[in-house]
Amino acid sequence: MKLKKILFTICFLIVLCGRSQTNEKNYLNLMNAVNENQLKSKLTILSSDTMEGRETGTVGETKAANYLASEFKKLGLIPGNKTSFMQPFTLFSYQTKSAEFILKGSGKKLDEEFYLQNDFPFQGKIDIEKVLCFLNDNLLDTAFLNGIKGKVLLIKNSNNYQTLIRFIDFIKRKGVLGCFVLDDKNPLSNSNIKSKFFTADQKSNFFVCHVAKALFKEILQKSQILNEKFPQEIDLKMTLTATFDKNTLNSKNVIGAIKGKTKPFEYVFVTCHYDHLGIIDGKIYNGADDDGSGTAAVLEIARVLSEFKNQNIIADRTIVFLANSGEEKGLLGSLYFTENSLYPLNKVNLDLNIDMIGRADPNYSGNKNNYVYLIGDDKLSSQLVGLIDTINTGFTKLELDRKYNDPNDPDRLYYRSDHYNFASKGVPVLFFFGGLHEDYHKPSDKIEKIDFKLLKLRTQLILLTAWKAATNNNSLVRDIPLVKYN
């Protein structure tokens, strides 16, 4: 009996040992399969002039999407959207068509004395009798804003645009009818303000009307505001009438998957954005690094894993490859995807997002040939840091720089690529990023400047991390509460 037990234990240990050896072998084989020339040939196509800078809603974007879908098909991936590799979506934007603003009987000049913010396509007419003035510059001091539902606000433009947007968002949710924003400019100019895009048609009853400095003074005189520091409700007769034109852009995400062997209904995502800035003033923005590099990496990871699948080396969980569009217009492809997901997001263990991994940050202080910035691994799951550290220490040995995890980082990179739409819905994310450089969002972001050795090293790390997350016994825990940016 005792001997039997010992024999059994020995056998069990041999099996375990054998398993961990195959495991280790798998990692090494996967790592060695990543090929620099493969990355180069993919990026050459993605960043070529025929792709016309891959701007969302353009012919160039469609060419890039078709190329990605045909590659996914060649590799034998499963289409992400029923029989299709494409997830089409429409983007909406708005422009003021006509607007009339009458203050105590006198009409004001559009685009000189006032303009309406295009993000809020208010249609129709509103007669205003009273406004609640909040002319303190500190828009975050919102203590007084209880009981503002159904009112019209008059506020001072904060010097910080983000603060203003947050404030407007806040009062809109509180049921305010609209607001007049007093700008410190005279005359006004909104020609530099780009129209925002949305993933759904906006039917807004809410308006944001910007008012020039001179008109602001007139309002103050007419309303006899006594002290700008305190909120106060005043009588002020105004009428606002507006109509908006709607523009639409048709776009698509590209999605394919390799089905997991034992847990096919749990998922690990590998994502990038394939769109870029298109053609501006006749110049093609090829976006070789942003995010041709990440797109090439996704294709290469898909190629390696497909080849392993053909040798029956398959991860337990399903690995999904998602190339988003609309990123440069405001992370919109991934927003649409996560709001209309083709996979249940509570079954997505991890999103590995890749953006700009083909170059070195000139300001990086360590070894520029062998590092990557890791963003988001300290959020949502306490197991993430350990997961990537194990892979990196055991195999790839890159310098992992986590400086952008600092919540006070002024570049706010955690919020600036597609993973954030996954994270904001509770999916643990790891964002792989090479850093900003002098060619960021310039026509000079070209393939000649890509460091393919570095691109390969980073691709290896991402591939092995995907493999690890897709073969771990347990799903990643989600034990760190979400910190939402608002």
Ligand SMILES: [Zn+2]
């Ligand atoms: Zn990018």
